[in-house]
Amino acid sequence: MKKFLRYSLFLSALTLVMASCQKDDTDMADIIAQYQVEPVNIELDYSELTETPDVPVTDESDSTYNDYVENSAWNKVININFDGGNVAIAGTVPGVSVQTNGAHVTIMNMSGPVKFIVSGKTTDGSLKFYGDKRFQILLNGAEITNPHGAAINNQGSKSLYVVLADGTANRLQDGTNYTMVDEEDQKAALFSEGQIIFSGKGELSVIAVGRGGIRSDDYIRIRPGVKISVNSSALDGLRANDGIIIDGGVINIMTSGVGAKGMRSEGFMQVNGGRLVAISKGDCRIENTDGVMDTTACAALYCDTLLNVNGGILKLLATGDGGKGMNAKQDVAIYGGKFEAVATGTREIKKPKGVKIDGNFAITDGYFYTYSRRSDPLDVSGSTMIATGYKTYDLGPKVITIAY
């Protein structure tokens, strides 16, 4: 009996030891898999985009009537042909004066709509416009580099139609140091006090090393057929004070400056078509003002007010510290199109988020994807309205996908 007891005791202990082979960890495999997901690939895309040409508005009472270059008569034409350090001007228009200094051209336009056909190449030249009359610049294979400031600078407040001649490649580049004129702004390689409307079926490449790429103190409209690429190592790629409307076109923007935005609209922004790829590679900008530290994160797309997406393709990528795919200060509504925002940056100073919206967010149609490697993929301060009828609705810790 005693032996039996002893052996029983020994066997019991042995059994309990043998049975202790389970792990007591929480099963995290599925959860970790959600955090290890890789984002969609976003890269500059110069491929052709099949677009339906927009139909110019013919109703003169329509507020957008004057945005269509087709709605003006362009029988006043001046040709500007750059050739290294020289420039040839052909054609005269009453009320338009043209002054040249080497390849730097200054034009005072007091006439009606005038078309300036620009071609040729210069590495030390520029175009500067004065006068409150709308006008057209037809870029017909022009390459303008201004080491001292903007390549094209419009000080007039009326519409500037930048038309890219079919099949042409055009290039604008600013310099690292801008020579400023009192009481005149000069904010980008292509700068206009008035609105800029891009059209045509050519290509425009803007290189910004001193300030921004393309900037309007009014609004910017981009029409189908246009191909615009901006590479800015300094400030924002494309920026407008009073709004940006993308009706179409292929737009590629790359920025690498600290705190720079790929595209920034300080007014209402609307996307109706086209394809925008904006990549922001910069880190946070840190400023010390009177002993107060202020940090500004980069964003591929930054909207100071409302953003409506009705169609088109938006691909946004931020890779710098705290960089946002999209940073919207007010409401965002997606009614169609394809929207992808990815943030892969570090979070040393700011949190990198795929989409950050300070207002409300609504989606009723289209495709919405957002990813953040090191923070929230979607951060909405206001309300979120997701219409029913979606085919995909995945809310993960790193990725959110909503598709209709």
Next chain:
Amino acid sequence: MARRKRKQLITGLLLLLCSALFPTLSHADDGGLIASIEASHKFSKKLSAGLETEFRSRNNFRTADRVSIGGDVSYKVLPWLKASAGYTLLIDNNREKLTYQDDDVSYNNWRPSYWGLRHRFNVSLTASYKIRRVELSLRERWQYTYRPSKIIDNFDFDEGEWEDDEVKGKGKNVLRSRLQAEWDIPKCKFDPFANVEFHTTRDLEKTRFIVGVSHSLKKKHNFKLYYRCQLSGSSDEPNNHMLGMGYTYKF
């Protein structure tokens, strides 16, 4: 008659101890096993030494918690006072650690459980006093445990990736005070015992209560079966209830 009274007294004391512990139990408490094998040798009337290996489990007997091997040397300074010193190598299965962000909802870091080493040194003084067949003893033990640094896996949910994390080397001093009573019941092969032990660092870290019986066979073999309740002073560590089984071979 006296013998019956003694048995009643012992049973009563054990029941009192158990009833004092039960209100502290909760569903969060853990259970496990302590199984040990020891060999000890008496070199003289005063000097003895022992080697012990021990296994512990947790998670209600389902998960290995610790394996250890160690030895000690004891010397009887006085008939009622024993001094001892020992070393134990501990191989611990450290529990997982999951931390959350400030919102208490989003994950921050997850460190899975891992095996790690610790070195433990101790010196003790034990004073004994016999009242009839009950031996009371008080042991004061200073214990120093050193955990060497170790690189382990950690999943950082912010980064979304596994990274190497260093558990830094750390030493810890603990004073363990144990009060024990052992009964030598005449003509009974089973000797009950009970003790209470306090682990103190700067504060009281844990309290252990043990009740059990030992059984000797031909003075060479000793078996022990006991229940140990450990009340933790920290919310990070659950209270636990251990079933202890021990065998000692004396030569």
